Amino acid sequence: MKEVKQNKLKEEKILNFLKNDEDISWELSIFEEIGSTNDYLLENSRKNKISICLTESQTKGRGRNSKEWQSPKYENIYMSISFSTNQDLKFFSSFSLVTALSVHKALTKHKFDTKIKWPNDIYINSKKVGGILIETISKNKNNIIVVGIGLNVFMKSNSKIDREWTSLILENESMSIDRNKIISDIANELLVDKKTFEEKGFAIFSNKFNELNILKNKKVSLSNFDCEEGTALDINLDGTLNVKVAERIKKISSGEVSLHLAN
Numbered sequence: 001m002k003e004v005k006q007n008k009l010k011e012e013k014i015l016n017f018l019k020n021d022e023d024i025s026w027e028l029s030i031f032e033e034i035g036s037t038n039d040y041l042l043e044n045s046r047k048n049k050i051s052i053c054l055t056e057s058q059t060k061g062r063g064r065n066s067k068e069w070q071s072p073k074y075e076n077i078y079m080s081i082s083f084s085t086n087q088d089l090k091f092f093s094s095f096s097l098v099t100a101l102s103v104h105k106a107l108t109k110h111k112f113d114t115k116i117k118w119p120n121d122i123y124i125n126s127k128k129v130g131g132i133l134i135e136t137i138s139k140n141k142n143n144i145i146v147v148g149i150g151l152n153v154f155m156k157s158n159s160k161i162d163r164e165w166t167s168l169i170l171e172n173e174s175m176s177i178d179r180n181k182i183i184s185d186i187a188n189e190l191l192v193d194k195k196t197f198e199e200k201g202f203a204i205f206s207n208k209f210n211e212l213n214i215l216k217n218k219k220v221s222l223s224n225f226d227c228e229e230g231t232a233l234d235i236n237l238d239g240t241l242n243v244k245v246a247e248r249i250k251k252i253s254s255g256e257v258s259l260h261l262a263n
Contacts, residue, residue, distance in 0.1 A: 007154075008074065009054050010180055017184030019191065027051040033073070035060040037080035038135055038148040045082040047142045052187060053080045076167070077130075077151040077179055081187055085143050087198060089136045092145055094202040094239025095194075096120040096134045096254065097209055099147050102193045103130060104212060106185035111175070112168060116212045118232070118241050119254035122151070123214055127166035149186060153179055203237040210234050215241070222252070 009030050018026055027049045034040055037053040039060070045051050057073035085092070100120040107114050107122075115123045122130035130151040137144045152167035154177070168177055196204060210216060215232040220243065222228045230245035241252045 007177070007179055009056065009183075013180040014052075014054075014184050017181055017188075019188045024191070025049050029053045031055040033057045033059065036148075037078055038133060038146050041080045041082040041146045042135060042137050042144070045084070045137075045144045045146065047084045047140075049082075049084075050187075050191065051082045052183075053082075054078065054183065072155060075155040076153045077149065077183060079151075079183055079186070080146055080148045081190060082144055082146045083194065085145060085198065087143065089138065089143050089145075091201075092134065092136060093253070095145065095147070095197060096132050097235070097239045098193050098197050098202065098205055099132050099134065099149070099190060101205055101208060101212070102189040103132070103149060103151070103186055105189045106182065107168075109185055110168075110177075110182060112171065114212075115214045116209065118209075118213050118215050118235060119239070124166055124168075124171050126214070127164045129166050129168065129171075147190065151182070151186075153177060153182070201237075202239045206235055206237055206239075209239075222250075 011028055011030055015026065015028060020026070025048065027046070029040065029044075029052070031054070034053075034055040036058055037055055040053045041051055055078050058078050097119050100116045100122060103122055104114045104116060112124060114129070117123055117128070120132040121128050130149065133148040135146045135148070137146070152165060154169050155167045156170060169175070193205070213235065216234065218232055220230060220232045222230060222243065222245070228245050230243040230250070233242040233244060233249070235241050236251065239254070243250045243252050
């Protein structure tokens with residue numbers, strides 16, 4: 001495999017891989033280092049533009065619940081995609097699940113067998129390889145959705161991560177991996193799924209998500225409910241998760257609780 005630094009992000013290469021038609025206007029920004037790709041697009045997104053922000057390193061990367069996202073230089077993918085919408089921002093409450101499916105489809109093209117941990121963590125062989133953070137903003141009467149995606153690619157060690165994790169290269173050390181192509185594939189898949197989501201909602205995605213959700217039928221701990229334990233069931237048509245606690249079914253939204261596999 002080539003040295004990591006030889007696999008740097010290249011604007012021309014990424015733009016060449018992105019789908020282009022008269023309805024799409026891409027805007028691509030690449031940085032050597034930035035605080036957060038999400039923060040950049042929350043500040044700089046424009047109406048009727050599909051904006052992508054990429055960086056080789058983040059100093060203020062974050063995941064769900066404001067957890068720090070480890071962002072070593074040149075080793076992984078740190079990307080955010082933003083777009084404007086005429087839909088109410090609440091409509092996008094389940095879009096992080098859709099994004100997880102988009103990432104899954106993109107990585108399938110690269111021969112990686114990924115699963116999803118509800119609501120939006122990407123797993124390979126029971127280890128986390130990526131995560132998603134959706135943020136929204138209304139400015140100048142425009143509703144903007146910012147989709148942040150972190151994906152471990154070349155990272156082989158990191159003592160600061162407090163859970164089992166993996167990277168694409170650890171899963172297949174003989175594979176030639178091009179971050180530029182993976183980024184473009186994720187963006188292309190996300191754009192297709194965005195259009196379907198805006199037209200038909202989350203329900204059309206629910207069956208596939210249930211197939212891939214590693215929590216389904218597993219014992220889980222609900223950390224925001226005094227660490228109650230229950231069994232994760234199917235997700236609902238709105239993206240919420242059914243969890244059986246004792247003899248009751250709790251309908252859990254991704255913003256309400258963190259779920260962990262029970263010991």
